[in-house]
Amino acid sequence: MARYEKPGVIVVSSKGQVVIPKNLRKRLGMGPKTKLLVYGYQDAVVMKKMEIPDVAKELEEIFRRVDARVARYGELTDDEVNKIIQDYRRKRTASP
DSSP states (O other): OOSSOOOOOOOOOTTSOOOOOHHHHHHHTOOTTOEEEEEEETTEEEEEEEOOOOHHHHHHHHHHHHHHHHHHHOSOOHHHHHHHHHHHHHHHHHOO
16 A cells, blocks of 8 residues: 555535545544544644444443443442443453
8 A cells, every 4th residue: 555645636615525535534544423623734734534432332332241240140249330430441441
């Protein structure tokens, strides 16, 4: 993959919107709702694709684990719930 590509020209709309070329969106895996970090650097605008975790999905996974433990062993203490959360966070950060 080339580090730099042939530049293209895009137009800023009256609302300040720009369209990122399709081939670039495809190569970078950018679809609807993709988050971009945008900042100015000297006379340039820099956009960086961001990977923001889906907090709702993460909470759902933690709740599922807590519910499974409650169904198996009965009510959990705060310490046991905290341990489940810490275990989940450890596994998540260990995975690429």
